[in-house]
Amino acid sequence: MSKMVVALGGNALGKSPEEQLKLVKNTANSLVGLVAAGNKVVISHGNGPQVGQINLGMNYAAEHGQTAAFPFPECGAMSQGYIGYHLQQSLQNELHRRKIDKNVVSVITQVEVDANDSAFQNPTKPVGAFYDQATAKKFKDEKGYTFVEDAGRGYRRVVASPLPKEIVELKSINDLIESDNLVIAGGGGGVPVIKNSEGLQGVPAVIDKDRSSALLADKINADTLVILTAVDYVYVSFGKDNEKKLTEINSDEARKYIDEGQFAAGSMLPKIQACLNFV
Ligand SMILES: Nc1ncnc2c1ncn2[C@@H]1O[C@H](COP(=O)(O)OP(=O)(O)O)[C@@H](O)[C@H]1O
Numbered sequence: 001m002s003k004m005v006v007a008l009g010g011n012a013l014g015k016s017p018e019e020q021l022k023l024v025k026n027t028a029n030s031l032v033g034l035v036a037a038g039n040k041v042v043i044s045h046g047n048g049p050q051v052g053q054i055n056l057g058m059n060y061a062a063e064h065g066q067t068a069a070f071p072f073p074e075c076g077a078m079s080q081g082y083i084g085y086h087l088q089q090s091l092q093n094e095l096h097r098r099k100i101d102k103n104v105v106s107v108i109t110q111v112e113v114d115a116n117d118s119a120f121q122n123p124t125k126p127v128g129a130f131y132d133q134a135t136a137k138k139f140k141d142e143k144g145y146t147f148v149e150d151a152g153r154g155y156r157r158v159v160a161s162p163l164p165k166e167i168v169e170l171k172s173i174n175d176l177i178e179s180d181n182l183v184i185a186g187g188g189g190g191v192p193v194i195k196n197s198e199g200l201q202g203v204p205a206v207i208d209k210d211r212s213s214a215l216l217a218d219k220i221n222a223d224t225l226v227i228l229t230a231v232d233y234v235y236v237s238f239g240k241d242n243e244k245k246l247t248e249i250n251s252d253e254a255r256k257y258i259d260e261g262q263f264a265a266g267s268m269l270p271k272i273q274a275c276l277n278f279v
């Protein structure tokens with residue numbers, strides 16, 4: 001039996017609630033397979049596309065006088081609820097189908113970051129949809145957002161992504177795991193919070209869920225960290241005629257490929273770095 005953290009990529013969760021629910025049902029089948037095989041599974045998930053979508057929709061409604069503005073920490077918490085709800089429902093249905101008696105619970109998770117993290121001055125985390133260059137420029141001029149090209153897939157808005165330091169709800173997560181629940185935690189990398197004289201306070205950023213998942217895996221003493229995304233393999237020379245899939249690498253090879261720039265910043269690079277940190 002292995003204790004494992006399985007991190008699901010936000011870009012592998014589709015672009016709409018309908019698509020997400022369909023994809024999550026498939027994933028639930030595999031995840032419950034791991035549970036049925038006797039593993040203790042903790043699930044984390046990304047939220048890049050979803051948190052950007054929620055923020056865009058909320059900003060649009062606010063600009064049209066329909067709602068108050070919803071900052072990123074609130075949007076991050078909403079994305080944990082939205083994705084956690086689909087995961088909970090799909091996992092519960094699959095557990096029921098296989099006659100496995102287990103409760104599924106999503107923990108709204110806050111993750112502490114450093115208020116002085118230089119990431120606040122240098123946005124790198126892609127969120128929301130992929131745009132062509134002209135549309136990205138239009139948004140940039142109109143709204144002042146920052147955009148970058150994302151791994152050959154188009155342009156995306158980027159926001160600050162400070163490093164995760166502590167998982168605020170760690171004790172509750174551990175208690176829930178120990179009492180045999182199937183736990184979903186650290187969604188979207190966790191809602192970023194800082195500690196100040198008043199206690200915890202949300203900050204406008206999106207933490208990388210691969211980094212938070214590695215931290216979570218370490219803190220709960222997991223044996224295995226699994227990071228799932230929308231490609232079948234990690235490649236060297238990704239997207240080129242001579243691309244080569246990697247089926248097994250050690251940490252020295254991972255570092256060598258990082259130095260060669262084989263993994264794109266903001267997409268595959270944080271996944272490989274998270275795996276190295278965990279190892
Ligand atoms: N060397 C590489 N090998 C495989 N995929 C890569 C590589 N470099 C960049 N990528 C891109 O990284 C993407 C996964 O990152 P991302 O979409 O940010 O993940 P997530 O599923 O967590 O949202 C892949 O779909 C692919 O487009």
Ligand SMILES: NC(=O)OP(=O)(O)O
Pocket residue numbers: 008009010011045046047048049188189206207208209210
């Ligand atoms: N928060 C986060 O890292 O989301 P993605 O996995 O969707 O990029």
